Amino acid sequence: MPSSPAARRYARALFGLAKEDGRTSEAATELDTLAALFEGAPELREALIIPLYPVKERLAVLEAVAQAESLSKLVTNFYSFLIEQRRMVDFAGIREEYARLVDLDSGLVTAEVVSASPLDERKQDRLRRALSERTGMEVRLEVTVDDSLIGGAIAKVGDLVFDGSIRAQLHDLRANLTKES
Numbered sequence: 630m631p632s633s634p635a636a637r638r639y640a641r642a643l644f645g646l647a648k649e650d651g652r653t654s655e656a657a658t659e660l661d662t663l664a665a666l667f668e669g670a671p672e673l674r675e676a677l678i679i680p681l682y683p684v685k686e687r688l689a690v691l692e693a694v695a696q697a698e699s700l701s702k703l704v705t706n707f708y709s710f711l712i713e714q715r716r717m718v719d720f721a722g723i724r725e726e727y728a729r730l731v732d733l734d735s736g737l738v739t740a741e742v743v744s745a746s747p748l749d750e751r752k753q754d755r756l757r758r759a760l761s762e763r764t765g766m767e768v769r770l771e772v773t774v775d776d777s778l779i780g781g782a783i784a785k786v787g788d789l790v791f792d793g794s795i796r797a798q799l800h801d802l803r804a805n806l807t808k809e810s
Contacts (some may be wrong), residue, residue: 636722641722643707644730650703655730659704660724666694667720678717687712735765740786743793745778760786
């Protein structure tokens, strides 16, 4: 799910603070811990996110969770700020964007690959190496199959799109043939 501009802003702010402290990985782990808690206890998630409850009560709940889970002051203060600003609704987007920033900082990018058929390990490895060469970074693949593709695959890494689908190749062939006529 794409994150909102606000979620990206907040994630960048948290990343900057965690980077200053040299705790980017630890903060990512703490965000994952909170996400797991929210998933396992929807009432906890609602208590923190829904502005129906007074801010003081939501902050008290967060403080109790932070103590029980040994969350850092950085993450606790950050989420206290989100509660005060009524931005806890962006939690999932912030977590997703923060994880992307940590990966990027460590030289890892995710390629979203749509393939006409399942890719075996050998093809995935070949594609991973080719994308790593093109991007200059280590690449993690997220592969999905789309039966509507005639053949080939389309890979998206950030804003870069590598279209190796048969449809794109036929389109290019048609454009070349009509251009030469």
